[in-house]
Amino acid sequence: MGERMQFTELDQYLFGQATHYDLYKKLGAHPVSYGRQKGVYFAVWAPNAQYVSVIGEFNDWDTQANPMEKAGPIGVFQVFVPGAREGQLYKFYIVGMHGEELYKADPYANAAEMRPGTASRITDISSYKWNDGVWMKNRPRFNEKKDAMAIYEVHPGSWMKHPSTEDNREGFFNYREFGEMLAKYVKEMGYTHVELMGIAEHPFDGSWGYQVTGYYAPTSRYGTPQDFKYMVDYLHRQKIGVILDWVPAHFPKDAHGLANFDGTAVYEHEDPRQGEHPDWGTKIYNYGRPEVKNFLIANALFWIEECHVDGLRVDAVASMLYLDYGKSDGQWVANKYGGNENLEAIEFFKHLNTVVLGRNHGTVMIAEESTAWPKVTGKAEDGGLGFSLKWNMGWMNDFLEYMKLDPYFRKDNHNKMTFAITYAYSEKYVLVLSHDEVVHLKCSMLSKMPGELEDKFKNLKAGYTFMMGHPGKKLLFMGQDFGQLREWSEERELDWFLLQEKEHRDLQSFVKDLLYIYRKYPAVHATDNDPQGFEWINADDAYRSIFSFVRKSPTKRNNLLFICNFTPVARPDYRVGVPRLKQYTQLMDENGRTGKKVFRAVKQECDNRPYSFAYPLPAYGIAIFQY
Structure with a gap:
């Protein structure tokens, strides 16, 4: 094997310490040349495998054609395959510890084939030429404590669709055209950031991207990794920040995914009381295993450093912090002190946030954490978890309970709107009206409001004004700024036709005016934490x-x-x-x-x-x- 691409002793040492921060440049599939030979270097971590080979379109999926050799005791297998090239599909064929034959997608792949296919695709992500130099130069100056943050939460596949055609039955926009259209809308409305759902590759549309199989691959539903980078690049050139939803809490059991990767529990805990979410039917990461921590930390850095993303909103943080989350007695194992805190997940968050934010000034790590866990946005050195911001779920629940009431009964529930101020400065908060509040029979924001349709619009305007004035950054899910009537569904686009009606246009214009005041006046964004x-x-x-x-x-x-x-x-x-x-x-x-x-x-x-x-x-x- 040539000198330039191999998993060295230093790589193994760093991987074993969970400090190989650009691990994605070594594991996975990387087009390289050795002398005159062009091909692809493949590497995969399968510590308990008896045999590993790479199979794909370059060898007719032959399990014996390209066996991989073990690079050392940590369990990384590697091989150079001459003639393999960009665009070809591949998987790893693994004979497990007990003789199981497994066909696995590459955990570090940068692209995958369109579902329902499950193979990884060879791609060269380093070839994209960025044009967002001004944004990246200025990014370190951004301060989420003082600067305006009005976030537009978007699910790309259902924001807007093309009419269905033979070539594009589902009507998805490509990342490039989506980015250009989204930027136009976001600039027109006055949001400062977009938060994108469902970007990492996932097999099932109905999971909205929260059950990930390809952590290092932008989903192929909307195009290639280069298309994804163009979208981020374009949004940056339009002065719009990009936040991604990120899911380190759990992963699905799909046969081609991370579960039981080499016939043993590699990424998850072996004991199902520690390694499974009974409610979700998913696997829980083993945060105490350095290589697993490294997989996740390097992934956060991949999106922020390699793809220029400006922040991650970390999903389901509470499910990681509590060992008994969603579990009955007998379904969980206490920590060494007999408590229900996941000590390994706490250390993982401190490590993750310290590294990501320490290396990338001006980026944000946002916790979706639904309990009163202390110091979520406190510094790691002071016993905090080190997040930049936390979703304020308490405010959201109280606010929505109040807003749904018939006005006659609001006088008896006045404290629902005032209570959040009593804890507003205990963390650095984002006020959220997210996708979670407009699905599963919870109604759209407009439909939650009491009264006739005219009253609903007036109620919602008053509610949005109160939200804009209340301390905390802001997040609003797509469609709620013009009064979407139906609940959100990932299967159809937003009801843009509603904007033909005056009341919906008026609401949209009203939100636009609120966002203008929010951005223009430091009084409503610069003192959120004072x-x-x-x-x-x-x-x-x-x-x-x-x-x-x-x-x-x-x-x-x-x-x-x-x-x-x-x-x-x-x-x-x-x-x-x-x-x-x-x-x-x-x-x-x-x-x-x-x-x-x-x-x-x-x-x-x-x-x-x-x-x-x-x-x-x-x-x-x-x-x-x-x-």
Whole structure:
């Protein structure tokens, strides 16, 4: 074997320490030349295999044609196959410890064939020429604690589709055209980031990409890895950040995947009480095994460093932290101290986040963590998990419970909207209205709202205004900004035809105006983690179901006052207490941005404050004032 491509003793040492951070450049399939011979170098980790060979279109899938040799005690097998070339399909043929014959896709493959096929595809991902140099140069300056983050969550396969044709029955857009159309929409609306679901290769569309078989391969549903890189590149050139959903919590049992990889539990725990999710029917990673940790950490780095992605939203973090997650007594094993904390997963997160964020300033790691686990966004050296941000599931649950209520009953549930402020600064939060809230009979955001259709629109506008003013970064799932009526389904595109109707266009325009104010005024994004940046004017107006509060700018200029009325009762004589004897310029009402009407505060006590001004507040009315 030539000098340039082999799994060396140093590679083995780093792999065994979980610190081989560019492992994907050594394992997998890599087109290379040795002298005049062009071919492909293959390497795979199968520590307990008796025999491994690579089979594919280059050798007629012959299990004896290209046997692989063991590179050392860690269990990596490698071979150079002359004549193998880019575009060809392949798998690893493995004779397991007990004589099992296994046909496995490459865990480190950068491309796969279109489902229902399960083979990996040889590709050269290093050939793409990037054009996002300005974005990448500026990326380290991004600070998620202070900068605006309005995230548009998107499932590419169902955002918009082509009409079905013989060549493209499912109507999927290619990554390139999807990226260009998405960028146009996101820029028009004013989101700062997109978060993409279901990018890593997965066999079943109905899993939405949360049951991954190809961690290093952008799904072939929408094109090649080069097409994927073009999409990221294009979004960056349009000044849009890219976040991917990432799933290190579990993996499916598909025969070609990671489960029982060499006839033994390689990636998962052998004991099913540690290695399986009974509710999900999936395998749990063995976070205590260095090579498994390395597989996942190098994968996070692959997306961020190789594919220029700006952050990862880590799925199902709670299921990793708790050994008894979703399990009954007898279905789980306690840690060495007798507790239910997964000590190995905790160490994994500290290692992962420290390395990813330490090497890539300006990127983010976001935890989807649904419990009150402490210090999720705390520093690893202080006993935290080291994430940049955490989804605020508590806020989301309380907010939706309140918004679904008939307005008559809201006065008895007023605290659902105020409670989140009591813990708003315990973590660095993202307020989320995600895909999870508009599936499985939960209704779309518009359909959750009470009343006739006209009332639903007014309720949703008031709700979105409250969300935009509340501390925390923002995330909204596709379709909810124009009032999608049906629940989301991965099988069809969004109901874009609704935008032919005035109410839906008005809602979309209203969200656009909210996003403009969110981006323009540091008061609503630069002080998310500073308790001095938020102050209730009146948190106790339960009888009228009105909330008033201020968001303060770090410079003390351009502060914002928010008022939200959550009942269909107009208050023509509404008076609001204010912090200062100043002018208050109205930027927005329930119809969108206004022509800057000015109200002057007077010396009149209201809301326990010496100053106030009167303002006619309509039914379901909202107001944002700048002072």
